[in-house]
Amino acid sequence: MRKVAAVFSVLLVLSLGLAGSFVVMTGTVEADHTSNSPTDVVVVNASGGPGVTNTTIQAGVNHATPGDTVFVESETYEESVVVNKTDITIVTNESVTLNGSTVTGPAFNVTSAEGNVSNVEIGGFSIANYGTGVAVDGVNSTGDATLDMRNISVLNNTFQDISGTAVSVDHDSGEFELVTIADNTIPNASDGVSVSVANSVSTENVTVGNNSMGGEIDGSAVSLSAGGATTLTDLNVVLNNGSASGTGLDVSLQDSASITDINATANEFTSTGGDAISLVTGSSTTGTADISNVEIGGNLLN
Numbered sequence: 001m002r003k004v005a006a007v008f009s010v011l012l013v014l015s016l017g018l019a020g021s022f023v024v025m026t027g028t029v030e031a032d033h034t035s036n037s038p039t040d041v042v043v044v045n046a047s048g049g050p051g052v053t054n055t056t057i058q059a060g061v062n063h064a065t066p067g068d069t070v071f072v073e074s075e076t077y078e079e080s081v082v083v084n085k086t087d088i089t090i091v092t093n094e095s096v097t098l099n100g101s102t103v104t105g106p107a108f109n110v111t112s113a114e115g116n117v118s119n120v121e122i123g124g125f126s127i128a129n130y131g132t133g134v135a136v137d138g139v140n141s142t143g144d145a146t147l148d149m150r151n152i153s154v155l156n157n158t159f160q161d162i163s164g165t166a167v168s169v170d171h172d173s174g175e176f177e178l179v180t181i182a183d184n185t186i187p188n189a190s191d192g193v194s195v196s197v198a199n200s201v202s203t204e205n206v207t208v209g210n211n212s213m214g215g216e217i218d219g220s221a222v223s224l225s226a227g228g229a230t231t232l233t234d235l236n237v238v239l240n241n242g243s244a245s246g247t248g249l250d251v252s253l254q255d256s257a258s259i260t261d262i263n264a265t266a267n268e269f270t271s272t273g274g275d276a277i278s279l280v281t282g283s284s285t286t287g288t289a290d291i292s293n294v295e296i297g298g299n300l301l302n
Helices: 057-063
Strands: 005-009 012-016 021-025 028-032 041-044 069-072 081-083 088-091 097-099 108-111 117-123 126-128 134-138 149-155 158-160 162-171 175-182 188-197 202-209 220-226 231-238 247-253 258-265 277-281 290-297
Touching: 041 057, 057 069, 057 081, 057 088, 081 088, 081 117, 108 117, 126 162, 134 149, 149 162, 158 162, 162 175, 175 188, 188 202, 188 231, 220 231, 220 258, 247 258, 247 290, 277 290
Parallel strands: 041 069, 069 088, 081 108, 088 117, 097 126, 108 134, 117 149, 126 158, 134 162, 149 175, 162 188, 175 202, 188 220, 202 231, 220 247, 231 258, 247 277, 258 290
Antiparallel strands: 005 028, 012 021
16 A cells, blocks of 8 residues: 555535534645554555555445545546445545446445444545435444444535435434535435434434535435334434425424424525425324424525
């Protein structure tokens, strides 16, 4: 693995109060991969070259250790990357495209099926021709709390020609908190951003902010759904542009699920084929499904 001193931009997105404003700050990180410091950088370059051992993003992720940044250099990559590690940042500030036209699976699959996955960031990529762009899959088959997911961020990516959902968060076991999906551009996909929880789980502190989803979103720009006995709390849907989508914001639940503390402000859901904002309680066998503490304000709707 080559010695590298890399300098790149880091995006930090902060949610500021109920107004849902975002502050984007740029900074630099300098790293030498001969050390074992928390700022170590694993470089990926599809063309290889002197000292380059990682020619795929998956190889870079596999070589990374907690605290590392996987920095992807300008190329086109045709792969589905499994991210099952904690404390890892996968970013680029160059022209990097993931092309899924010959690939099965999402561009990035962040999954807790094999262990705890927390503090993961994916940012700066152009993702095209996939069924799903980024999948965040909270699966905990053992009931072990150490396999839970926390602090997952999908920031500043572009999703083009996605036949399914651009960013899909699916959680059906364990605890899941602090999910941020922000500053992404989604010109065409079946659905923009989807957060779905089921069974007896808890998901909290989810932010979907400042994403541009226009033109050719057939389904929902943003959808939040809960089923079973789950709870989905502390949701911020702010500053999104979902114009010309099928539905702007779709919130639905069934069974004995609960969705509480929703802040949907300063979004632009215009020229939608369906509802600009839809809040629906579906079938409930126990009669205890509940949506509560909803703030909707300052949105441009028509």
